[in-house]
Amino acid sequence: MGLEAKLTQDGFITTTIDSVIAWARKSSVWPMPMGISCCAIEMIAAADPKYDISRFGSEVMRFSPRQSDLMIVAGTVTYKMAHVVRRIYDQMPDPKWVIAMGACTSTGGMYRSYSVVQGIDQFLPVDIYTAGCPPRPENLLNALMAIQDKISKTRARDFQDKIPSEFSK
């Protein structure tokens, strides 16, 4: 690798704290798999060896929101479930990101019905919307790469002294 070759020569590299932290953040985005319906199957497929989400450092699917950075909302969100999704999102530590995976999550999809929320952006700040019903694993990986791009542009102080949303009520 190029990095080690450099290290044997000089023993140091110059960079900024912001870019190191952003690089570390984007290289280990731990997802919270909010697998509510069939999109979850494609999300699982993205983790298998064929598509291998671990190439992006995101193989650590945490079922505890306390250890996650990225919420993948994969499935139809009903009005009753919306409260659960929001509560789990609130429990995730900052900084955090959200992927709305699939048609149902983004717009209500084919469930044009009184019981289904017509897009989770009505109660969650969504970073990336993913098209498809369900989206193929490549599409989810593409969304993850878009999130990584977004993270790489952040600076560490963007999140400084931010009160976690669960305490700000």
Added chain:
Amino acid sequence: MKDLIIQKIKERFADSVIEFSDFRNDLSVLLKKEAIHDVALFLRDDADLKCDMCKDATAIDWARRKNRFTVVYHIYSFKNNIELRLKADLDESDLNTVSLVSVWKSAEWYERETFDMYGINYVNHPDLRRIYLPEEFEYYPLRKDFPLLGIPGSLPLPKSEN
């Protein structure tokens, strides 16, 4: 077997039966709503019929018909391997009908669902609360006059902070 069922019901409940229908081999009995409990008990306990399972209970909204609603029970006999529907018409002005939970325990949640979706009031039901929708919800979503996308604001969303 169907002839036996029809004959037995006709013998005992001649005044309560409005009609029998046998559509595509599915036998239904339309009853007066006052009689549905007695008929159900009879069908369950009769030694030849033994309709010992209630597979489903639901309702139909006919929108503009005079008797707007029909309550339907799907019952089944393990002994004879035969399915049968009990129906009773309700008018919009009086949505009370007697609960069949005392006959088939399995009807409890089906009746709660029907109450949730159509607003039919099952008298003597042990626990008639909404089963799917929030308890403070004021509408009955499977009625024909309920809009497809619901009433805006009738179901609460979590507050968005950002």
